[in-house]
Amino acid sequence: MKLRxxxxxxxxxxxxxxxxxxxxxxxxxxxxxxxxVTAERVKALFHEVVHGEVVRYAIPSIGALNFVMRQxxxxxxTRSLALDAHGKCLASxxxxxxxxxxxxxxxxxxxLD
Amino acid sequence: xKTIRIGSGAGYSGDRIEPAVELAEKGDIQYLVFECxxxxxxxxxxxxxxxxxxxxxxxxxxxxxxxxxxxxxxxxIRIITNMGAANPAAAAAKTRDIARSxxxxxxxxxxxxxxxxxxxxxxxxxxxxETGEPVSAMAGxxxxxxxxxxxxxxVEALKAGAxxxxxxxxxxxxxxxxxxxxxxxxxxxxxDRLGKGTVVGHLLECAGQITGGYxxxxxxxxxxxxxxxxxxxxxxQEDGSAIITKVSGxxxxxxxxxxxxxxxxxxxxxxxxxTPDVVADFSQVRFTQEGPDRVRVVGATGRPRPATLKVSVGxxxxxxxxxxxxxxxxxxxxxxxxxxxxxxxRLALTGVEATELRFDLIGVDSIHGGALSxxxxxxxxxxxxxxxxxxxxxxxxxxxxNEVETLYTNGPxxxxxxxxxxxxxxxxxxxxxxRDLAKPAIExxxx
Numbered sequence: 001m002k003l004r005x006x007x008x009x010x011x012x013x014x015x016x017x018x019x020x021x022x023x024x025x026x027x028x029x030x031x032x033x034x035x036x037v038t039a040e041r042v043k044a045l046f047h048e049v050v051h052g053e054v055v056r057y058a059i060p061s062i063g064a065l066n067f068v069m070r071q072x073x074x075x076x077x078t079r080s081l082a083l084d085a086h087g088k089c090l091a092s093x094x095x096x097x098x099x100x101x102x103x104x105x106x107x108x109x110x111x112l113d
Numbered sequence: 114x115k116t117i118r119i120g121s122g123a124g125y126s127g128d129r130i131e132p133a134v135e136l137a138e139k140g141d142i143q144y145l146v147f148e149c150x151x152x153x154x155x156x157x158x159x160x161x162x163x164x165x166x167x168x169x170x171x172x173x174x175x176x177x178x179x180x181x182x183x184x185x186x187x188x189x190i191r192i193i194t195n196m197g198a199a200n201p202a203a204a205a206a207k208t209r210d211i212a213r214s215x216x217x218x219x220x221x222x223x224x225x226x227x228x229x230x231x232x233x234x235x236x237x238x239x240x241x242x243e244t245g246e247p248v249s250a251m252a253g254x255x256x257x258x259x260x261x262x263x264x265x266x267x268v269e270a271l272k273a274g275a276x277x278x279x280x281x282x283x284x285x286x287x288x289x290x291x292x293x294x295x296x297x298x299x300x301x302x303x304x305d306r307l308g309k310g311t312v313v314g315h316l317l318e319c320a321g322q323i324t325g326g327y328x329x330x331x332x333x334x335x336x337x338x339x340x341x342x343x344x345x346x347x348x349x350q351e352d353g354s355a356i357i358t359k360v361s362g363x364x365x366x367x368x369x370x371x372x373x374x375x376x377x378x379x380x381x382x383x384x385x386x387x388t389p390d391v392v393a394d395f396s397q398v399r400f401t402q403e404g405p406d407r408v409r410v411v412g413a414t415g416r417p418r419p420a421t422l423k424v425s426v427g428x429x430x431x432x433x434x435x436x437x438x439x440x441x442x443x444x445x446x447x448x449x450x451x452x453x454x455x456x457x458x459r460l461a462l463t464g465v466e467a468t469e470l471r472f473d474l475i476g477v478d479s480i481h482g483g484a485l486s487x488x489x490x491x492x493x494x495x496x497x498x499x500x501x502x503x504x505x506x507x508x509x510x511x512x513x514x515n516e517v518e519t520l521y522t523n524g525p526x527x528x529x530x531x532x533x534x535x536x537x538x539x540x541x542x543x544x545x546x547x548r549d550l551a552k553p554a555i556e557x558x559x560x
Contacts, residue, residue, distance in 0.1 A: 004333065008330070008333075008334060012377070012379030015543070016383075017150075019379065021373075023374060023377075027416045046485075048482035048483070048485065049482060057381075057382055059383050059396055061397050061412060062400065066380060066383060071146065076540060076541070078152060078430075078537050078538070079430050079503075081432065081433060081469060081482060081502070081503060083475065083479045084480050089480045089481065090481070092330075099558040
């Protein structure tokens with residue numbers, strides 16, 4: 001299963017920091033997302049793009065996670081050489097993450113430098 | 114309980130104009146807010162003001178005011194906007210002239226200034242947040258420094274009877290918080306209500322992003338009629354509870370899903386959203402669908418405001434040169450790769466002085482690099498070569514695009530549609546300033 005099957009997502013930008021929300025379509029799926037979508041996995045997925053720490057915040061009241069990624073926007077939206085300087089396309093890339101129900105969840109994770 | 118309706122007429126400077134007219138005519142609103150300042154807008158507007166003291170405000174101000182002043186005047190809707198950019202007084206004077214040209218009389222227009230703290234920042238001992246560098250060390254390159262003001266001067270202007278309030282840099286949610294404070298008589302230290310009012314402002318400030326824009330994903334998240342997307346309305350009660358909705362019959366959708374995405378848009382720690390008025394806490398927010406395109410938001414709160422104001426600092430950073438060219442048909446990918454290699458070698462051979470270079474194949478790896486892009490088998494029918502570089506002068510920047518353009522006659526077969534550009538880059542950093550060092554001022558004009 002892909003993350004896209006159970007969650008939606010949006011990217012925001014501030015300076016050189018990108019944040020990506022991951023929101024369960026059905027709040028019943030939130031624990032699954034919380035268990036599988038860790039800061040480590042997000043950092044590994046974006047290793048070519050994100051050069052700083054990735055911090056995960058949980059907002060269970062809306063069944064969502066928020067990933068805050070530093071050094072993620074080519075030095076900052078206002079000076080980046082990138083075609084997508086705002087990093088707006090990152091959310092769609094994250095939704096391609098595999099959620100493998102046969103593999104034990106890697107567990108909870110907060111911060112990854 | 115008293116209820117007010119606030120409409121959001123723009124999510125950025127270049128946004129669509131008819132949805133704001135639709136809000137004014139059919140939205141049954143008392144306030145129409147236009148949030149039009151991106152990070153860099155004021156720094157660029159500062160340049161325009163230096164050339165002409167009557168300029169330096171939003172380039173679409175006149176077009177927007179021409180479109181909405183009459184319906185707003187007829188229905189008694191007050192307008193609040195940061196379209197003043199680097200020159201709120203000039204924006205107010207222009208708005209007054211437009212009102213007169215439309216034959217509208219008795220309009221009171223307020224210009225809020227005081228966000229420009231460039232001289233204060235230059236003279237004191239202040240540091241850049243991101244680099245730790247003293248601001249004074251950047252003196253020759255500084256273009257602008259604007260503190261994010263809060264809701265207070267807007268509330269004051271509304272109390273003085275302003276029909277239109279035009280500001281420079283103000284925290285985006287404060288544009289929406291101000292009418293709530295004014296209408297409900299909230300204390301500037303009622304942190305819980307200020308937190309609730311701030312979440313309403315945050316949800317509305319990007320306009321169409323909560324009514325179905327920046328959301329559609331066909332087959333997964335379908336949204337109807339994005340070409341005539343309706344902009345949002347917040348229906349707020351004096352206890353701070355609110356419903357997000359839009360004009361009936363307009364395009365788009367307001368659902369718990371669109372609201373959740375916008376709640377977390379550009380948010381870091383959801384329990385500590387820093388604004389000049391309050392540290393808002395979004396971490397316990399809940400949304401309930403109460404009807405078609407009607408979502409209730411509850412659970413926001415707040416804590417005492419920070420002692421400092423964030424300052425957005427604009428400076429001359431560098432120059433960027435760019436060139437692009439397309440290849441299509443069989444072998445397009447290989448020709449695109451060859452083209453990139455040729456330009457890479459040419460930039461070195463001819464000694465172009467770039468501090469940073471980027472080589473992309475649009476359609477293959479330009480957005481997220483090679484590792485994430487699907488290499489899997491099928492080649493794209495067409496690719497677009499893109500080379501971008503950072504330089505210390507415009508002349509050097511121009512050489513980058515030139516080396517892409519010369520691929521026409523010196524590069525791989527069948528290269529077409531070359532484009533090139535070179536520009537100076539005004540970039541943004543931030544600083545923190547003790548709040549009493551920014552002194553808001555209000556100037557009134559009558560049409």
